[in-house]
Amino acid sequence: MTVVLVVDDDAAIRRTLGITLRARGYEVEPVADGRSALQSLAEQEPDVVVLDLGLPDLDGIEVLRRIRATSSVPVVVLSARQESDDKVEALDLGADDYVTKPFGMEELLARLRAAMRRAGAPVETVRAGDLVIDVDDRTVTRAGEAVHLTPTEWRLLEVLVRADGRLVRQATLLHDVWGPEYERETHYLRVYLAQLRRKLEADASRPEHLLTDPGLGYRFVP
Amino acid sequence: MTVVLVVDDDAAIRRTLGITLRARGYEVEPVADGRSALQSLAEQEPDVVVLDLGLPDLDGIEVLRRIRATSSVPVVVLSARQESDDKVEALDLGADDYVTKPFGMEELLARLRAAMRRAGAPVETVRAGDLVIDVDDRTVTRAGEAVHLTPTEWRLLEVLVRADGRLVRQATLLHDVWGPEYERETHYLRVYLAQLRRKLEADASRPEHLLTDPGLGYRFVP
DNA sequence: GCCGGGCGTCAAGATCGCGTCAAGAGCCGT
């Protein structure tokens, strides 16, 4: 279970993030101030931290400094302020990303995933037979040979690999790879799955990793 | 029987959700305004509520506040893209999840199941002898072996399983699985019940779980 | 014993969804 430490003095944001993240399958530890954040960091060992810079007790920048004194956990910073001074300082101190309020929930989720990805969280490289998929580097090798994927092919593979063997519905794939207005264009999936199979499977007509659930979606199994 | 209270002033959405949810074996209580919603909440005691925030009489937020005053029923909020303030407020007031319009039906169904599960609803796996039917995963195993069902076979089984041992009338099955214009086509039932029995029963000619009530309908008994 | 309605069974034809190929459009960098 992936644990997210949410540090924000605004109760509405703590709850919004809490509910949203839990709905996506994360475990959430919400705290309201810097002191509690540092305490939770030590006790819970979260996989990623969401940190609001505007805190009542300690300055958010100071909290980040102390986090970095003891931990390399990925940190995504939230700030209401427009000035880029904080941003530069936060990134200098080792924040992994920076989101300005008001922010879209999907955007924040994407940044969190990206931060964890870069930090080498759960899925970093996946081995499947003679395939090696390095999610950080965006590289794929097959039997030692580098495989070239186009941007769209890669995004599709990434979504499937991150699902970790579970079914991903057609509408979800289309939404995540092509955008919300493409959710009914299943033709794309057929074309791109075929291309991925041709590049990744030993026998594209008998796929071992990129499997179809007819009428539902696709799944990647190592 | 799981009851879903659908609160939306848009008749098209009430109708779409009503048809889809009923087809999945839920009982649906559609209402158009907040006053009716609160009344239905008291009378029907639904298992989950789908609440549109943009209502004509009472503000959706106000409806949610009154729901929470008396009930802990899981609430999934529907919101238009622009109403992000409302969304935060709704989650703050105890909504369990939100879905932004326009939404995919499968996504909403998944959120509803997730919300009910978190609220402690019974896990939807049915065991019947050596059969295990997982309604969430859409999978069936028999003596440990995965059983492959076609989409129509699955929907039929799903409706029967959700009825929880009670008789389901022929017209109801036809309506829910094939659509309202098929309510007299009982031939389909004979064909598909035979297929299900062949796949699920030890001896298809002596069914133990998929039973016929001649002239009335069918029932699934564990 | 005969008949008819409801049910179960089988199988052929129609339809649907998926995989495949390839042509053309669009988008770079040179």
Next chain:
DNA sequence: ACGGCTCTTGACGCGATCTTGACGCCCGGC
């Protein structure tokens, strides 16, 4: 402007699935 790469779109074959018809069985009514 050109060439190369990628994305989009249409056409088509194939297998799975659905639909439809034919037929046999059981049982109750006559």
